[in-house]
Amino acid sequence: MTQIRVDLYSDTVTKPTPGMRQFMCQAEVGNEQEREDPTVNLLVEMVCELTGKEDAIYLPSGTMCNQIAFRVHCSHGDEIIMDETAHPIHSEAGGVAALSGAMIRTVKGNNGIFTADQVEAALRDPCDNHSPRSRAVSIEQTTNFGGGAVWPLQAIQGVCETAHKHGIATHMDGARLFNAVVASGVSAREYAEAFDSVWVDFSKGLGAPVGAVLAGSREFIREAWRFKHQFGGAMRQAGIIAAGCVYALRNHVDRLQDDHDNARLLADGLSSISGIAVEPVETNIVFFDTGGLGITAQEFCDRLLQSGVRMVAVADTRIRAVTHLDVTRDDMAFAVDAARQCAQAS
Numbered sequence: 001m002t003q004i005r006v007d008l009y010s011d012t013v014t015k016p017t018p019g020m021r022q023f024m025c026q027a028e029v030g031n032e033q034e035r036e037d038p039t040v041n042l043l044v045e046m047v048c049e050l051t052g053k054e055d056a057i058y059l060p061s062g063t064m065c066n067q068i069a070f071r072v073h074c075s076h077g078d079e080i081i082m083d084e085t086a087h088p089i090h091s092e093a094g095g096v097a098a099l100s101g102a103m104i105r106t107v108k109g110n111n112g113i114f115t116a117d118q119v120e121a122a123l124r125d126p127c128d129n130h131s132p133r134s135r136a137v138s139i140e141q142t143t144n145f146g147g148g149a150v151w152p153l154q155a156i157q158g159v160c161e162t163a164h165k166h167g168i169a170t171h172m173d174g175a176r177l178f179n180a181v182v183a184s185g186v187s188a189r190e191y192a193e194a195f196d197s198v199w200v201d202f203s204k205g206l207g208a209p210v211g212a213v214l215a216g217s218r219e220f221i222r223e224a225w226r227f228k229h230q231f232g233g234a235m236r237q238a239g240i241i242a243a244g245c246v247y248a249l250r251n252h253v254d255r256l257q258d259d260h261d262n263a264r265l266l267a268d269g270l271s272s273i274s275g276i277a278v279e280p281v282e283t284n285i286v287f288f289d290t291g292g293l294g295i296t297a298q299e300f301c302d303r304l305l306q307s308g309v310r311m312v313a314v315a316d317t318r319i320r321a322v323t324h325l326d327v328t329r330d331d332m333a334f335a336v337d338a339a340r341q342c343a344q345a346s
């Protein structure tokens with residue numbers, strides 16, 4: 001197999017840094033499922049403070065955060081409104097249907113961002129017994145397949161206000177919340193305020209090996225604990241892994257700006273290659289189209305890989321590249337050169 005020199009497959013490919021590993025080694029631990037693990041408790045407190053929520057719960061993955069939140073918010077036959085590109089629709093193995101028995105009603109947003117009017121139009125008439133019951137609305141900050149776009153605070157407030165006016169729950173999939181925070185200067189607390197549930201992933205740009213934290217009201221988290229056990233997410237000496245997340249919050253938030261700068265460099269470089277159309281870039285995710293080169297995304301990615309650069313084909317001619325703490329400025333130049341050669345060979 002060709003050696004991968006620059007891995008832009010995802011921001012999940014990062015390995016814990018020596019400093020993070022050291023910190024994890026020294027973590028104080030206890031029985032997490034009895035809330036006796038001091039490191040998990042510290043992480044949970046940090047996330048409560050950052051998001052302004054009453055309580056929070058440590059989980060093995062962002063997927064489990066989504067699934068538990070929807071399970072708490074919904075019953076069988078209920079409906080959740082989200083953008084058509086949303087992660088739970090495409091990348092959680094049908095979990096919403098399997099675990100909550102809920103339906104998803106999609107709206108077509110702009111780069112994954114939709115409006116309060118679209119929510120209003122998607123809501124079911126609660127008096128109509130033919131319809132499913134609208135129960136929750138979910139947004140992604142930042143949008144993943146929407147291109148890493150940042151939901152503006154005003155758009156969030158509009159969507160949440162409409163949802164709450166109709167008595168439905170609001171959920172923020174904050175897989176990349178801190179990318180939004182760093183890109184916009186708006187705090188996590190401000191972004192989280194209007195949501196009943198919100199979570200942060202530590203295994204994406206923050207660079208920890210495992211874990212995500214779901215936050216909400218005391219009552220919401222009490223319910224979430226039942227499903228953490230039910231779904232098999234209750235752990236034991238989880239402080240070992242939670243320490244990576246504590247370390248990430250202390251050391252890896254501000255540096256997300258480097259990832260955004262690198263994504264910008266990559267996008268600018270790719271834009272200069274004729275036949276490649278780059279989508280707008282706001283954070284650490286770069287999407288581009290190979291249609292103008294007359295080759296498929298998969299062919300282009302296969303060629304790139306031969307040059308030691310890994311990206312991922314997500315549609316016929318659409319490719320995704322994601323920057324993270326294990327790639328440098330120089331790596332961007334390397335990736336652009338490789339892409340230029342692949343384009344010229346086409």
Ligand SMILES: *Cc1c(COP(=O)(O)O)cnc(C)c1O
Pocket residue numbers: 060061062063064066087088140142143144173175176201203204212
């Ligand atoms: C990665 C991701 C998830 C799932 O998180 P995991 O930790 O991989 O389970 C959910 N939503 C979005 C937007 C993501 O990018």
